[in-house]
Amino acid sequence: xxxxxxxxxxxxxxxxxxxxxxxxxxxxxxxxxxxxxxxxxxxxxxxxxxxxxxxxxxxxxxxxxxxxxxxxxxxxxxxxxxxxxxxxxxxxxxxxxxxxxxxxxxxxxxxxxxxxxxxxxxxxxxxxxxxxxxxxxxxxxxxxxxxxxxxxxxxxxxxxxxxxxxxxxxxxxxxxxxxxxxxxxxxxxxxxxxxxxxxxxxxxxxxxxxxxxxxxxxxxxxxxxxxxxxxxxxxxxxxxxxxxxxxxxxxxxxxxxxxxxxxxxxxxxxxxxxxxxxxx
Numbered sequence: 438x439x440x441x442x443x444x445x446x447x448x449x450x451x452x453x454x455x456x457x458x459x460x461x462x463x464x465x466x467x468x469x470x471x472x473x474x475x476x477x478x479x480x481x482x483x484x485x486x487x488x489x490x491x492x493x494x495x496x497x498x499x500x501x502x503x504x505x506x507x508x509x510x511x512x513x514x515x516x517x518x519x520x521x522x523x524x525x526x527x528x529x530x531x532x533x534x535x536x537x538x539x540x541x542x543x544x545x546x547x548x549x550x551x552x553x554x555x556x557x558x559x560x561x562x563x564x565x566x567x568x569x570x571x572x573x574x575x576x577x578x579x580x581x582x583x584x585x586x587x588x589x590x591x592x593x594x595x596x597x598x599x600x601x602x603x604x605x606x607x608x609x610x611x612x613x614x615x616x617x618x619x620x621x622x623x624x625x626x627x628x629x630x631x632x633x634x635x636x637x638x639x640x641x642x643x644x645x646x647x648x649x650x651x652x653x654x655x656x657x658x659x660x661x662x663x664x665x666x667x668x669x670x671x672x673x674x675x676x677x678x679x680x681x682x683x684x685x686x687x688x689x690x691x692x693x694x695x696x697x698x699x700x701x702x703x704x705x706x707x708x709x710x711x712x713x714x715x716x717x
Contacts (some may be wrong), residue, residue, distance in 0.1 A: 438701040445462075446458065451498075454487075454489055455494075455500065456497075456500070458483060458497035459497040459498075459501055459587055462477065462497065462624045462630065463501065463504075463506060464500060466501075466506055466517055469640050471517050472641075472642075473517050473672060474517060477507060477514070477516065477517065477714060479515075480494040483497065483498075498515055501515075505518055535694045537669075538570050543579065544576070544577060544604070545575070545604055546574070546575055546604045547573065547574040547603070548571070548573055548575060548578075548602050548603055551598075551599055552570060553567060553568070553570075553591065553594070554568070554570055554663075555568070556568040556570070556588050557692075560588050561653050561664055562653060562661045563661065565666055567591055568588045568589060568591060568594065569591060569594025569595065570586070570588055571589060571594070571597070571602070571607070572585065572586050573585045573587075573602070574638055577673065581638060581639045582670050582674060583639075583668060583669045583674065584638050584639065584667070584668045585667045585668075586605065586664045586666045587661065587664070589662070590661060592615075593662060593663070595609055607663075611662065617658070617660075617662070619654060619657075621654070622652055622654040622662075623652055623653050624651070625650070625652065626648065626649070626650055626676060627648075630644045630647070631643055631644060631647050635672065636659075639668070639670050645671075646671045647668045647669060647670060647671055648668075648669040648670075648674065648676060649667070649668050650669065650676070651665065652664070
């Protein structure tokens, strides 16, 4: 963290010095100049940087602890508190919007791109043909959390507008507009590193570990509804798998999904380890 400027404090202000120091640190945390899990300056460092007393530094840090922004622990000093982690059931046809929205979290959707173009050949079922490409940025409680790239057949994608899709569920919109029932499909899970573009959108450093969920969704009639790829921030969203009472745990599908989840978790740990070592 860059040293705060002592000029940021106003000794003539009616606001106490400890509140001013807390405000400077709070801004650094909210602007993600200091990330969750990273250490904050010690009280001694705050004294030196702001030319304040030890008691003022302690009061400032206590304020941030009481707000839930900072955690204190023996032997580790003060660190930025981890952000609330959300859970997504990956073997459910329900999208991120409906799953996270049902928890009471505040969701926002920004449309990054919407237009007709030829789908890459690598896109299952739609590759090589004309389709609608939709890209969205989902934020949870004000924090960018997932980037979604969706390819839609023209029959479903044509007519969609930015206004339709902003802060809305794509599945709910298509179900209402076309009278369809979303009926599952295939899902794959991988751990990937954030490239520069994804890092900028999600507010993480390039190389940070992300969970990539890809899939093909079909309607109850068997028609392809979409192919999607969603990059989730691994520090904010966890993947869950639901197992029904009559599901055999040794079924091939269960084993494949469990193996995919295991590899994704291992990939996240490996990416984080490489990042810590500076191997980027």
